[in-house]
Amino acid sequence: MSYEKYMKEAIKEAKKAELKDEVPIGCVIVKDDKIIARAHNLRESKQQSIAHAEILAIEKACKKIGSWRLENCDLYVTLEPCPMCSGAILQSRISNVIYGAKDFKGGCIESCMKMYEVAGFNHYPKTISGILEDECAELLTSFFKKKRLINKQKKASS
Ligand SMILES: [Zn+2]
DSSP: OOOHHHHHHHHHHHHHHHHHHHOOOOEEEEEEEEEEEEEOOOOOHHTOTTTOOOHHHHHHHHHTTTTSSOEEEEEEEEOOOOOOHHHHHHHOOOOOEEEEOOOOTTTTTTTSOGGGGTTTTOOOOOEETTHHHHHHHHHHHHHHHHHHHHHHHHHHHH
């Protein structure tokens, strides 16, 4: 199934983030069945609070097609988008948002709020959730587990 095919590419991006000791979240943007942008979370490397995978991918996609309008584009991301990214997706007129794991502490598609069910916007992306959900969630769980273990070891040795 193509949803899974592209989510696997987003997962590849998430793994690149993990190699840089970043929270593993990855994103790809697809147009006409082709990946036009890929990015991963770079918040720590850039020390930039807005360097989320989706924002970086949207920037690349706009540059690639030479327009701020990402109509007929699909955004795949491993984690449910936060308020900033849900907003950026809306602003860029992306047609479909496909994500893997839910983010109970920040997701704005279904978890903390349902931004795309708020009336009055001039564009509403369609959303599909739960694609390779376990794999996407496991990336994050194992990352934080490892982090906690390292912190514990640091404390124990100091
Ligand atoms: Zn975000």
